Amino acid sequence: MRIDPLISVIIPAYNAERFIHLAVESVLSQSYPPHEIIVIDDGSTDNTREVLKIFEGKVRCLYQENRGPSAARNAGIRVAEGDLISFLDADDLWTSNKLDSQYAYMMAHPEIAMVFSDHEEFNEKGMSLDSYLGTKLKSFAVFPIETGPIENAFEKLVVENFISTPTVMVRKACLEKTGLFDEEIWSVEDRDLWLRISATFPIACIPKKFCKRRFHQGNISRQQELTLQGRVRVLEKNRKLFRYLVPDAAWQSQLAGHYLDLGFLLLQKGRKWEAFQAGIKTLSYGLEGIAEEGLRVRLPVLFQGCGLLGATILGWRMSRYLWKPIKKVFW
Missing domain, CATH: 3.90.550.10 (Spore Coat Polysaccharide Biosynthesis Protein SpsA; Chain A)
Incomplete structure (x- = not known):
């Protein structure tokens, strides 16, 4: 035995x-x-x-x-x-x-x-x-x-x-x-x-x-995209399974940040529609946590999410031009 x-x-x-x-x-x-x-x-x-x-x-x-x-x-x-x-x-x-x-x-x-x-x-x-x-x-x-x-x-x-x-x-x-x-x-x-x-x-x-x-150099851009897509998928899956184990603010903060990073990466690749969708997700998760954490805590990701959406529609330069004076007021 x-x-x-x-x-x-x-x-x-x-x-x-x-x-x-x-x-x-x-x-x-x-x-x-x-x-x-x-x-x-x-x-x-x-x-x-x-x-x-x-x-x-x-x-x-x-x-x-x-x-x-x-x-x-x-x-x-x-x-x-x-x-x-x-x-x-x-x-x-x-x-x-x-x-x-x-x-x-x-x-x-x-x-x-x-x-x-x-x-x-x-x-x-x-x-x-x-x-x-x-x-x-x-x-x-x-x-x-x-x-x-x-x-x-x-x-x-x-x-x-x-x-x-x-x-x-x-x-x-x-x-x-x-x-x-x-x-x-x-x-x-x-x-x-x-x-x-x-x-x-x-x-x-x-x-x-x-x-x-x-550590392999490889296709870093491709690896970043797969990793970010994997992160949001894994967190969204486990949020459904174990939402009660962690305060909602933690889920929302992480998902908003990952969607923001994914959106900017997609925008750099010229995939504006996918970047726009990621921007919407960023704002959605960012807004969810305002009641729990307060507007001041969520302002950075909300501003950046709006900047991402603006860049997908107006382009980088115009988006930056429009957001500079607004950021000075709130930052």
């Missing part, structure tokens, strides 16, 4: 021939080895499958048509034999003590459903960038910097996603209760799951850098 919980590591991969071997090797080098490593090839068109052959007998490989990272991770979760699940992306790396440290914490704290850690980013030149938590924690002056549970985790996640997927270890039983990744969401899908988990279960943080994430 097995007593100690087992760990399953899940790695989704899409056209990952350049880096997948490094990711797998970082798992094989763990001081506390996992029970299994599951790689899901999400319809790669490069030589990812050929590269994975060098790990035959050490890695369990699944193959599917391209359905996105959520579907790939879910496929791995469904077949995983472990009681604890850890995720790693195909181009990222773990330090050798990642699983050991998190496993020890989870065993000592059976009430915790999920633990996450810090990561550092590095670019193609191998240069290390800022730590993830070091950047995200600026939003929370009272956020714990020591190992332990996160108080009001759900409310904090509404404001900012401070959980990096490759740093997570989560109990499979928790996922079976909350549901898996939403396969209809292709960006910010992780934040959606963390919100659902933290709405029901306690989560904890070990603020050590157990992961190294590879």
Whole structure:
């Protein structure tokens, strides 16, 4: 009869021939080895499958048509034999003590459903960038910097996603209760799951850098658009599910800000009608919170939302010209 919980590591991969071997090797080098490593090839068109052959007998490989990272991770979760699940992306790396440290914490704290850690980013030149938590924690002056549970985790996640997927270890039983990744969401899908988990279960943080994430330049503009679209979709979805957990002002403020950013990005791309629609959403969410927070607090986003609408109709220059004297009166 097995007593100690087992760990399953899940790695989704899409056209990952350049880096997948490094990711797998970082798992094989763990001081506390996992029970299994599951790689899901999400319809790669490069030589990812050929590269994975060098790990035959050490890695369990699944193959599917391209359905996105959520579907790939879910496929791995469904077949995983472990009681604890850890995720790693195909181009990222773990330090050798990642699983050991998190496993020890989870065993000592059976009430915790999920633990996450810090990561550092590095670019193609191998240069290390800022730590993830070091950047995200600026939003929370009272956020714990020591190992332990996160108080009001759900409310904090509404404001900012401070959980990096490759740093997570989560109990499979928790996922079976909350549901898996939403396969209809292709960006910010992780934040959606963390919100659902933290709405029901306690989560904890070990603020050590157990992961190294590879930063790709790529198509930054396209990534920004997908991220902003994902943010509003995830927040609107979870507002319907868990509106009672957070004051309405928090939902409204975040959604107004994200729609504003999305609108200006769309306007820069010349997509005026979509930008106009985002501007309407900005004003709608901005106006909702006036009764709770007061007009003065909401003025900045309302002014910027009006500026966005004006720019979609009149153009940038005319919009700025008209709004300058009005801003002087109220600012």
